[in-house]
Amino acid sequence: MLRMAHRRRVVLAIIATGVAVVVAVILVSVAKDDKPTPAEQARLALRDAASRQRRGCDRRPDFRIYTLGERFRRENATRLLDRCETHADEVEMFYGPCRDGGESGCGYDVSVRSQPACLRPRELDAMFNAPPEPELSPRTITTIRGVPAVIGEGQIVLMTRDTLITVQADGARSAVDALRPAAGAALSANPLPKPDAVVVGGRLRNRQCPA
Numbered sequence: 001m002l003r004m005a006h007r008r009r010v011v012l013a014i015i016a017t018g019v020a021v022v023v024a025v026i027l028v029s030v031a032k033d034d035k036p037t038p039a040e041q042a043r044l045a046l047r048d049a050a051s052r053q054r055r056g057c058d059r060r061p062d063f064r065i066y067t068l069g070e071r072f073r074r075e076n077a078t079r080l081l082d083r084c085e086t087h088a089d090e091v092e093m094f095y096g097p098c099r100d101g102g103e104s105g106c107g108y109d110v111s112v113r114s115q116p117a118c119l120r121p122r123e124l125d126a127m128f129n130a131p132p133e134p135e136l137s138p139r140t141i142t143t144i145r146g147v148p149a150v151i152g153e154g155q156i157v158l159m160t161r162d163t164l165i166t167v168q169a170d171g172a173r174s175a176v177d178a179l180r181p182a183a184g185a186a187l188s189a190n191p192l193p194k195p196d197a198v199v200v201g202g203r204l205r206n207r208q209c210p211a
Helices: 002-034 037-056 123-129 171-179
Strands: 075-085 090-093 111-116 140-144 147-153 155-159 163-168 197-200 202-204
Touching: 037 090, 111 202, 123 147, 123 155, 123 202, 147 171, 155 171
Parallel strands: none
Antiparallel strands: 075 090, 090 111, 111 163, 140 147, 147 155, 155 163, 197 202
């Protein structure tokens, strides 16, 4: 009798273990199915960028958000950073995997940051007008896609009508050629919207920005 009870407990334990294994396999399978593919993740990131452009940030003046599309240089769009703060209204799209950036967190192969053109007019003035400083990386001020641009080490900054665009990448020039709005008109190689800017005393100023 005791032996039969023992065998029954053993059989029940085996059955319970088998059921647990089957459930675990099912849960893992479901979790895998729920995880978006890289292409799906890229589409979601672009959708979020377009949604952010349409809704704006706390009713502040809108600015156009730029991306490189869902895929650039065989790298999918992988993350969207959206900051809606008093002094940090910006959207940044990242491409490629998260790489170890040390204490600063993730590092990405390519990124495109969009900010209101007049968020920090003094910084904008210093970027385009201040003489180069020996201790800083050299920069070149020029015109790219019809708008003022600053070429630095590993990045290009462009001033458009309503957006300051910062492209960070090795060979950033090809990324600039691929810039397009997250929502609205499909710009690629076309000229970007020119800023309402004038040159006064050799200094570039955007009429939309406070002095």
